[in-house]
Amino acid sequence: MLNLILKDLIAARWFLLVILVLYPAQLATMTISPPAAMVVTLIFTSLMAFGSLAIEESQGTEATWCSLPVDRRQIVVARYATTLLAITFGLGISWAVSAGTLGLTVQSSTFFLLTIMASLFLPCYFRLGLARGLMAFAIVSLGILVLLAGVGALVSFLMDGSAIPDVPDELRVAASEAGLQRLAPLVAKVLIATALTVAGASALLSARWYSTRDC
Amino acid sequence: MQPILSVKGLTKRFEGFTLSNVSFEIPPGFVMGLVGPNGAGKTTTLKSVLGLLRRDAGEVLVSGLDPEWDGAAARTRIGFVHDEPRFPRYLTLRDISAIISRFYAGWNKARFLRLMDTFELPLRKRFGVLSRGMRMKFALVLALSHDAQLIVMDEPTTGLDPVFRRELLDVLQGLLEGERASILFSTHITADLDRIADYVTLLQDGRVVFSEAKDDILERWALVKGARELATDQPEHWFRGIQVGPHGFEAITDDLPGVRRHFGDAVIIERPTLEDIVLLTSSGRTNA
Numbered sequence: 204m205l206n207l208i209l210k211d212l213i214a215a216r217w218f219l220l221v222i223l224v225l226y227p228a229q230l231a232t233m234t235i236s237p238p239a240a241m242v243v244t245l246i247f248t249s250l251m252a253f254g255s256l257a258i259e260e261s262q263g264t265e266a267t268w269c270s271l272p273v274d275r276r277q278i279v280v281a282r283y284a285t286t287l288l289a290i291t292f293g294l295g296i297s298w299a300v301s302a303g304t305l306g307l308t309v310q311s312s313t314f315f316l317l318t319i320m321a322s323l324f325l326p327c328y329f330r331l332g333l334a335r336g337l338m339a340f341a342i343v344s345l346g347i348l349v350l351l352a353g354v355g356a357l358v359s360f361l362m363d364g365s366a367i368p369d370v371p372d373e374l375r376v377a378a379s380e381a382g383l384q385r386l387a388p389l390v391a392k393v394l395i396a397t398a399l400t401v402a403g404a405s406a407l408l409s410a411r412w413y414s415t416r417d418c
Numbered sequence: 419m420q421p422i423l424s425v426k427g428l429t430k431r432f433e434g435f436t437l438s439n440v441s442f443e444i445p446p447g448f449v450m451g452l453v454g455p456n457g458a459g460k461t462t463t464l465k466s467v468l469g470l471l472r473r474d475a476g477e478v479l480v481s482g483l484d485p486e487w488d489g490a491a492a493r494t495r496i497g498f499v500h501d502e503p504r505f506p507r508y509l510t511l512r513d514i515s516a517i518i519s520r521f522y523a524g525w526n527k528a529r530f531l532r533l534m535d536t537f538e539l540p541l542r543k544r545f546g547v548l549s550r551g552m553r554m555k556f557a558l559v560l561a562l563s564h565d566a567q568l569i570v571m572d573e574p575t576t577g578l579d580p581v582f583r584r585e586l587l588d589v590l591q592g593l594l595e596g597e598r599a600s601i602l603f604s605t606h607i608t609a610d611l612d613r614i615a616d617y618v619t620l621l622q623d624g625r626v627v628f629s630e631a632k633d634d635i636l637e638r639w640a641l642v643k644g645a646r647e648l649a650t651d652q653p654e655h656w657f658r659g660i661q662v663g664p665h666g667f668e669a670i671t672d673d674l675p676g677v678r679r680h681f682g683d684a685v686i687i688e689r690p691t692l693e694d695i696v697l698l699t700s701s702g703r704t705n706a
Contacts, residue, residue, distance in 0.1 A: 262504060
């Protein structure tokens with residue numbers, strides 16, 4: 204599996220090198236504006252996470268790698284490992300360059316968001332290939348967003364109608380700025396653990412689907 | 419002796435095409451040519467041997483291992499050359515070989531360098547700037563550098579100029595002398611088969627027409643030529659393919675005694691080339 208991860212990194216090394224130059228430089232100019240820094244982090248980390256996959260697809264090398272003495276399961280696990288490594292590395296750069304300006308909660312939320320995106324996208328890719336997989340991913344993501352918006356609207360409606368009891372004082376304190384800061388490490392741990400659990404389940408699904416797909 | 423490759427009843431269904439009940443075997447040290455027109459199922463067969471396609475029925479065993487279920491173990495024994503070799507375009511041949519070599523425990527670096535030298539392939543060149551012929555040669559070098567028991571090549575000579583093609587086949591033949599490796603290669607250039615194949619499997623519309631030793635095929639099959647009016651007499655009974663022209667017919671048969679009995683001296687019987695067999699069996703019955 205390490206050989207497959209190494210293969211991904213070597214095959215995409217020029218692309219990664221360009222990102223490794225541009226990303227910190229861009230980030231360094233954005234540290235005064237945390238929202239802008241977050242956008243830059245999100246964009247460049249996504250490029251690092253999914254770039255090697257796009258390069259592989261554009262060069263049509265999938266059949267070549269599948270012809271090597273590796274199991275489909277190993278290919279899937281290596282792809283997830285490369286993606287998670289890239290996300291972690293991208294956020295690490297962000298943390299180092301912005302000197303923690305974005306904060307633990309924002310960084311862990313970004314990790315959560317990107318890992319969930321990868322966990323939704325990769326099964327689509329392993330089942331349908333890149334082009335059709337992207338379409339399926341877009342549909343699934345849109346569906347989830349619509350669902351979340353619907354749930355949000357419903358909650359908001361119920362709260363307006365006082366259907367939800369008053370928020371207890373403990374939660375009010377927790378929701379205050381000081382409370383949030385105190386809870387930040389716990390929130391980060393929960394977000395990361397949840398993201399990794401979802402990624403694990405997603406990897407199992409991908410392995411199952413990829414083992415039945417033609418290369 | 420256990421065959422290096424055994425394919426039994428291989429069936430793979432696609433929308434609009436079915437590879438049906440394909441069976442053949444390759445003993446160790448022999449070359450099998452898979453021949454047939456475009457769309458006959460050659461690439462599907464080779465991809466199934468590599469375990470890239472999930473078959474619908476049948477069995478494929480490489481040295482007793484199923485590439486679909488024992489993929490890694492089976493593919494360790496296979497060297498592959500795809501019809502269009504694809505490696506990262508921006509990497510040099512040295513980089514690519516460094517990646518590929520890590521996957522094979524039996525990687526023979528000395529042999530790799532010797533073959534690179536033989537084929538005059540520069541290690542520092544990027545894969546993307548190589549010609550098709552050079553890419554094919556590089557893929558072949560990689561396939562031959564890890565002591566594979568079976569080399570699978572999908573149309574390795576298509577698109578190459580005749581000189582280059584001949585050179586490639588000569589080098590391949592030379593490399594295999596004294597080796598235990600077997601070769602399965604597909605082509606629609608029958609001259610390639612004449613040069614290096616020991617066995618030939620002819621595929622047509624996803625089915626095997628024949629799979630035999632090349633010498634037996636040339637011995638058993640015959641090219642029959644005769645007057646046009648003779649071709650109207652139940653040709654499908656005697657011939658596996660016939661082409662009728664304004665001045666007569668040309669047909670192929672695998673029932674020479676039957677043709678001799680039926681037509682006597684009214685027809686001319688010649689020894690066919692593999693090209694005659696492939697062309698005429700592919701044409702079925704045509705009127706020129």
